[in-house]
Amino acid sequence: MTAAVEIRDVARNFGSAMALRGVSLDIAPGEFVALLGPSGSGKTTLLRILAGLEGMDSGTVxxxxxxxxxxxxxxxxxxxxxxxxxxxRHMTVFENVAFGLRVRPRTSRPTRTEVTERVRELLRLVQIPELERRLPGQISGGQRQRVALARALAIDPQMLLLDEPFGALDALVRKDVRRWLRGLHDRLGLTTVLVTHDQEEAMELADRIAVMGAGRIVQCDEPAALLRDPATAFVAGFIGGATGLPCTVSGGVARFGAMPIAPVRLALPDGEATVFVRAPDVLATADAGPQGFATIRAVRHDVAGPPQVVADLGSLMLEATAAAAFAPVRGMACHLVLAGGFAFTPDGHRALVAAAAPAEVRRAPAYTD
Structure with a gap:
């Protein structure tokens, strides 16, 4: 399938600051792609280049x-x-949506009747036909977002670009609008690019997520693949709310220093590494271990699964999942065992976490408070 959008080796500098460093990306027709990254990663600059609102120093689009x-x-x-x-602000909802049609060159400008039909069709599509005579100041934030979307759709775009479009909405409205938007994207067969720093938003909306860092696309994949198979330590630490645990690898076993975490096996060379874990990767138990205990500071119960806890390790707080038959209570001591996660060395070697053998656990240094 021919790509709807082809980005090749795009670079953009602002003085000595490199906003984009040789970015390449293909977007298929009808695909919803999210550009996700921290502030300063280059995602908005890339979107503005696609829109024609920003130039580029090299590359092709x-x-x-x-x-x-x-x-x-x-x-x-x-x-x-x-x-x-x-x-x-001085135009009604109707006039805001009609604006893009009325400023077209005379040769391609629709008639007054055609404009009216198109605007009312779009207002029905975004489910606010009753608001056409209102001013923007007379409608809610979620309704204004729908007006902005209807205006963008009025010109029958080849591509829809969304720059942090839900940031000004409160949490409940934001969820409703983004789910509605994904349905609209599917019904219309749009090709959509979303810029966001909100991981939940990107995970819920996008077919693929391009994770950006320091002006580059670090990894681009389906949401589940990013969680399951992060390519770098940056992606592992950025996606899914993972916590990085520093460790030392010796003889294929990683130990976590003074932290009360059982050693694990890692197929990595001897030296320093970081293990990235999420709550399902860490089991909290009542069993004693040579690494000592963490203290449970918070408990979150879930009707669909075991309780989640926040364990105080002294140097950091770690989210964990209660093991079977363990009923955590705030203030209780617990032992932590890693049941999964990814480990990376500073030079990019990667390995899956595997539980350590009992003999290896016994040889680990005891935790001291």
Whole structure:
């Protein structure tokens, strides 16, 4: 299948700051791709280059097979929705949506009747037909977001670009609007690119997530694959709320110093490493161990599974899952055993966590408070 968007070796500098460093990415027709990363990772710069709102120092961008170099934003056939909507406050909802149609060149501008039909069709599509005579200041944040989306769709874009579009909404409205948006994307067969720093948002909406760091795409994959198979320590630590545990590997066994965590087997060379774990990877038990105990500071019960705990290790707080038959209580002591996770060395070697043998556990140094 021919890519709807082809990005090749795109670089962009702002003075001595390198915003993008040779970024390449293909987006298939009808695909929903999220650009996810911390502030300063380059995701918004890449989106603005796609929209024609920002230039690039090198590289190529093709949309629908057309080279975008020298093509102004208004001729790209791209709809953009910003975080703060950028609606015209003095215009009604109807006029805001109609704006993109009315500023088209005379030769391609629809008639007044066609504009009216198109705007009302779009307002029905985004489920706010009753608001056409309201001003933006007279409607809610979620409704303004739908107006901004209808305006972006009015020009029949080849691609829809969303720049942190839910950031100004409260949590409950944000969930409702993003689920509705994904349904709209599927119904219309849109090609959509979302910029976000919200992992939950990216995981729920996107077919693929391009994780960005320091101006590069570090890994691009389906959400489940990023959780299951992170390519680098950065991805392992950034995706899914993982906690990094420093350890020392010797003879294939990793020990965690003074932290009350049982040693694990790691197929890594001797030296320093970091193990990245999430709550399901860490079991909290009442059993005593030579590593000593952590203290449970919080307990979260879940009707669908075992309780989750927050364990105080002294140097950090670690989320864990209660082992079978263990009933955690705040303030209780617990022992921690790793049942999964990924480990990375500073030079990029990677290994899966495996439980250590009992003899290896006995040889581990005792934890001292």
């Amino acid at each position: 093709r949309v629908g097979g057309r080279d975008m170099i020298g093509v102004p934003a208004r001729e790209r056939g791209v709809g953009v929705v910003f975080q703060h909507y950028a609606l015209f």
